[in-house]
Amino acid sequence: MAGETWKMIQERWRHHGRVMLGIALAATLVAWACELGGGLESTEHIAYDDALVRFTGGRGKSTEVVVVVIDQYSIDKISQSPQLQLNFGNWPYTRTLWARIAQELKAAGARAVLFDAVMDERTADESADLGFAQALRETGLPFYVGMSTSGTADQLARADFQAPVPLTAPEAAPATSPPEDDSFPEEFEDAKAPATPVLTPEALARALAFPASRTDGRPLEALAPKHYPVPPTPALLGAVNGVGLVDMEADGDGSMRRTHFAYTDGTNTYVTLPVRMMADLLGAKEVTLSGRTLRLGERTWHVDDDGSAALDYGGSLEERFVAVRLFAVLNDWIHRSQGEDLEVAAGTFQDKVVIIGGTAVGLNDIKATPFSATEPGMVKQATVVDTLLSGTFITRAPLAVDLGLTFFVALVSAVLLMTVRWTPLEVAWPVALVLGLHVLTGLLLKTSHTHVRMAMHALAGVGASVAALAFNHLVANRETQFIRQAFHRFMEPKLVEQMIRSRQLPRLDGENKEITAFFSDIRGFSTFSERFKEDPRQLVRILNTYLTAVSGALLREGGCLDKYIGDAVVCLFGAPMAQEDHAVRACRGALAAKAAVDALRVDFREKGFPDVYTRIGVNSAVNFVGNFGSDQLFSYTAIGDGMNLAARLEGANKAYGSVIMIGPRTYELAKEHIEVRELDRVRVAGKTEAVTVYELLALKGQLDASTRHTVARYHTALGLYREARFAEAAAVLEAEAARSPEDGPTAKLLERCREYLETPPEKFDGVANLEK
Template sequence: MLRRLRTAFATYWARWLLALVLTGLATAQVMALLPNRLVERMDLFFYDLRMRVAQPDLDPRIVIVDIDEKSIAELGRWPWSRDVIAQLVRQMTQTYQAQSVGFDVVFAEPDTSSGYGRLAQLADGPLKDVPQFARQLQALKPQMDYDARLAEALRGQPVVMGYNLSNEAGAIAKGQLPPPAFSVADLGGRALDVTHWRAYGANLPQLQAAARAGGFFNPVPDDDGLIRAVPLMAQVGEHFYESLALATARVALDGRRIKPIFLQRQDVLFEGQLRDYGALAGIAVETRPQPLFIPVERHLTTLVSYRGKGGPNGGAFRYVPAVDVIRGTYPHAQLDGRIMLVGTTVPGLNDLRATPVNPVYPGVEIHANLIASIIDGDFKARPDFAVGYDLLQVLAVGVLLGLLLPMLGPLWSIVLTLATAAGLGGLNFWLYDSAGMVLPLATALLLVASLFICNLGWGYLFEYRNRKAIVNLFGEYVAPELVAEMAANPASYNMEGEIRELTVMFSDVRGFTTISESLQPNELREYINVYLTAMSEDIRGNRGTLDKYIGDAVMAFWGAPLALPDHAARAVATALKMQQTALALNEEFARRNWPPLKIGIGLNTGQMRVGDMGSRIRKAYTVMGDAVNLSSRLESITKVYGVGVLVGAATREAAPQFAYRELDRVRVKGKHEPVPIYEPLALEQELDAGLREEVAQWHAALALVRAQQWDAAQAALHALQAAQARGLYALYLERIAHYRESPPPADWDGVTTFETK
């Protein structure tokens, strides 16, 4: 285990270090040490996306009374006279029994459309001497004073008047504000993080005094111009005022007082003075049976949970034409007892806002969404532990992907990266939908992408050099497809020396001196080139490694640098193929009047050292060891037995799928222990029946020779020679003749000793 860890560290330490650096940068971003606008914008994008994918259900509790195109076409251009507005109020509050009514419009100027003001000027001027005119005008005043008529319609009804706050240069206070929710004096010396306003455009005093409450309807866009959060409270001078949505919801719930709730100490909610000290936790509204708590964020804002795309076709709230309400023609079943908001969707009246779900979202519907959240107590908010959560997910991503991506291939890297990103996104959306938690996601996803891209880039930019090095190191020795296979995992291959079981081959041209003497230099060069090319293709075509050319000889081995479990079988198959190739070459050589080609091949399997060996001046990837030497000796004695291929016992045992002819037990130069030698013939299942019978007869004759039954052995060999003349049979007939004249010693073991290489 420890060895594996060391190997992994040696291989991946650089990429692990890079992952650590990236994770550190992401951590610094989470801790606000490296503020990044891109991350902030990405988090806003994901916040917006959560709302865009939500499918809204119609909320029947809140209705938007729309000053729409139809209403303007039938009642005349906006603004309508206060007499019409008074009729609208009476219909909403008395006919349809509204729970509460919020006006997303402001009535800051007196209504002069009735002409009463001009008549009053006449009564005080040119007609002041006509008492009858003054008396008649006084009698008509209740009908012609539209502001008074509207005030009368508002009195005693659950109506909330909207107004606007301003910080623009030169703005002045106009109209009358509603009673404040609380004042600076009520805070006991504490400060609230709240928006401050210098001026306001409020309703006429008589209208605001007659209404149940008032609320500001100022949106506060984010830096990108979209409205995601709306202030619930605002400060003007020494007083704090509630928003239109909060006031409308409070009136609908029959709420009375409002107070801020601070952390650190429990307190009875509505005792005479606010005494809690510490961080602000939210806004409390005194309602029955228990107070309503509203969590707030910076500047006493709350996030708007947008339901649907907005507008009459948005699917979240019912839009009712104002003219249908005024005329009382709208079905009571869909309007009675609802919370009603009066606003407009007409583009020319400038109450369309840019929101995350729609760039032209009706401003009145923003208030509707907030009222729904207040009533349901369903708020989306950034929890206090958001930074800790973000830090935890960044560290988890850094550990998971940082450790695993360097060790995975491209496909699994993509799978793990996508799975991690999907897991983070899925958890984030689930927490948003089920628990209302708005948690950060951008930094973690950026870290996921950065780790993946860096590992991908490392593979292409840095590991390319390793793969190129593999190609340069082994391209001369092994087939291109093996180089490609090794280049896919370059860390697993190197040229360091190691001990392995391999199969090594030596091949040599018989009678090369005679061949070289019979050819011109250019012909000899071409002869050798054609021969070596054909043999090399056979070797590399069966995943062999070319070691070197030694004049006309070829040295190769199987099992390194690419491990091959069947290296012996591949070597034997290659040797047989080379013999077939030599026969095919002889046909071409005959056409060129070149001498015929005959090769001898020796194979042996065993433990040997393989690696980069040589001097500081020149090195080569080669093999060394006793098993290598035996292969060379076997090649040199192929001509003694008149066979094309000789293999040692270890090769025969490692490649049992071939049929072999045992030739002898020999003691080669430099070896004290005798070794049996074999001639591979073909795959066992492909061996010709006649040859199989001949091999059986030969093995019987060889047993007679080793038993020193010379007569029987000689007769068997003569029979074999008559059927198929082979140098092997002639060799053993000569040995029998020799042993008849010079009998072997009594302890003869049947071993042939070679004193030369």
């Protein structure tokens, strides 16, 4: 069975292999064109987000990064405290507050601070800015702030990182002190602030730009046209350790999935805020991109060809990072100054990079990520920093890999559906394909941090599936038409249409299935035809009348006429249309054919024509059925040992004096519906195993009493015969032959018993040999 199935598959590949390849190639090209045209962007985003959340979420807390959140609770608590409000004002707070936060984080052992906001507006009280700058200098805590870009900002001068930085003379700035309040530590009071420095254009460019380059000949990512960086206030430029870009870098749907690491405005190069901080932490003097590699000092990360990478969030901000409220840090600064117990657990900030950012809705820093449509924007900076410290970015699979996988998916879809042609599979495959690609995408994201384009693969696979189904439908229509033309002469037309309507179309390229074969021919046809050698037309008319009578009886039982071989009729039951009761139908057809021939014999005798005594063989077995023949001529038929045995049984009737002989499998399938006589156990030529053969006598309950008595006596004699008690068997048969002299099997078995009595066999096993 497996071998025949494999042959069928090979046959379909041989006939339709080029079509399969063509469909796969066309589906791949269409999917790629849609990808290039942006038509799959939205679908790809949805698929990517779902896979990222399902397969990479829930990773646990970072051990490298802690976030200080400006949440609504902190805003409310500061606004409710008259002293805090007096010193720091309402949001946005004076920079004195950030000086206190920096002092506390330094005392708590923070490694560095990244402030996810810009400080590009001068406050009304400039001494607060200068005081903040002085506090940063005194603590020595690495502190980094963001800068945005704007279409109204001025273009910077070219930054020359080799030349010394020229500064102008500082301008005098008045020093102010907050109102005195003995209930707060002295540290709240600002010391005299230094003057505000005024940078030359060259120095300003040096402060904002950072060396970055590509060594592979490709350009760096460009800022938006005519957009230039907006510098922080001058007071901070000399105090913070560095500034970096904090633009949102959102995709077209507004969600933050990716980041670039370096940009250019055509004059200078700028890096993002996390990269600027990491460059100092790693001792890197420049950022280098080459191919799919990002380098900072001695460290490298895998990125995409365009110098970007997708963010491996691993969960929401709350799930991934230890979060401390701003108010708790501010309180700890007060408690530490007064020698009181701290609110934040010891070691929380020790050797950690601290990200400061807003989570309160009113701060307008709520962004979308794959994990949430309302996520604090600082999650992006925290994720990039955490990845640069100890993680891996998510990168796209190379285009060649994506195209290869796309073609593979399309080819598998086309080959599978065009080979199997099974309706449940045709329905289930597109769904299974999409689910399988989703799982594959997720597993690759999780295990190798590689993003394969699911939408392009799915489109190619589904497109190839649709094309394969259309091709199958076209082939099916052709096969349907072929079947209608091929079988309407050999089957009842209503059965042909029923077969087509129920989609029980035969596999014309062949299949193994159990069927029942019918063979019949006219006894002594050569002698019969001799009578009409002078009038061959009359012979043709007689033969056509005979074949029509036999064929009609078989067709009415749902048989398929296989072929005529002279006077012989070959008919199949159970193919091409599946029939669970094919054996019973064949038996009914054989009895009906015998009855039709008996009626025809009476008519022929009246007309003076020769007798048309017919012998029939019926056998059920698994055979290979399909179209057989050559390029010039082929027909639907069956081949196999089962067919050979049916033909042998038809011929064996002569040796047993029977009319209809059936094989053991036919008897097993139809025994509840028929009356039979067990004739003998026989061994077919070329076979060693003996089989039991039966004479089909009538349908169940239609056997007359006289014949039933004859059958019973025959079975008694057959039992004696098998025990080699030939004399006793002959006695039983002689008595029955005298009563029913017309019974052929009785006479034949009696003849054999007498022969063995005269010449005893040397070795007798009760099995007769059926010669060719």
